[in-house]
């Protein structure tokens with residue numbers, strides 16, 4: 001990760017934390033999790049998770065599924081990183097430590113996955129049950145909140161009152177530019 005990208009990721013984490021609760025750690029694997037309430041397509045959620053420095057949640061065993069359900073309460077529909085975009089019927093994780101790995105655990109809703117129509121390739125957690133359902137996440141008909149997972153997470157240092165985040169980010173970017181010029 002280059003310097004400017006690091007700054008942008010750090011800024012995104014700070015900005016995100018202002019709007020929602022901080023990520024919660026799962027003792028089972030040491031990873032951290034949070035919900036982003038912004039309603040997104042699957043691709044939008046993928047990019048959003050990346051911009052936060054994490055990845056769309058990967059659920060690889062029943063304990064992780066149980067932790068997510070007990071922590072976030074099945075309150076809404078949440079995108080996961082599960083998909084079968086590459087090969088129809090072969091579900092795998094889109095990003096994170098399990099990127100490209102096939103599912104090792106599933107919690108499909110009765111009858112799912114269906115893949116009845118083109119692009120029905122993206123897995124979300126059903127509200128109320130936490131069961132897995134596949135839909136076309138990028139045709140605009142399904143926009144949901146999403147779950148971001150982090151392998152490690154350092155809670156952001158509180159920004160002093162009265163110091164706008166944007167001004168801080170601009171200052172850092174100016175610093176990065178000076179640093180770059182100095183190198184050249």
Ligand SMILES: [Ca+2]
Nearest residue numbers: 058059060149
């Ligand atoms: Ca995981």
Ligand SMILES: [Ca+2]
Nearest residue numbers: 084115120121
């Ligand atoms: Ca499919």
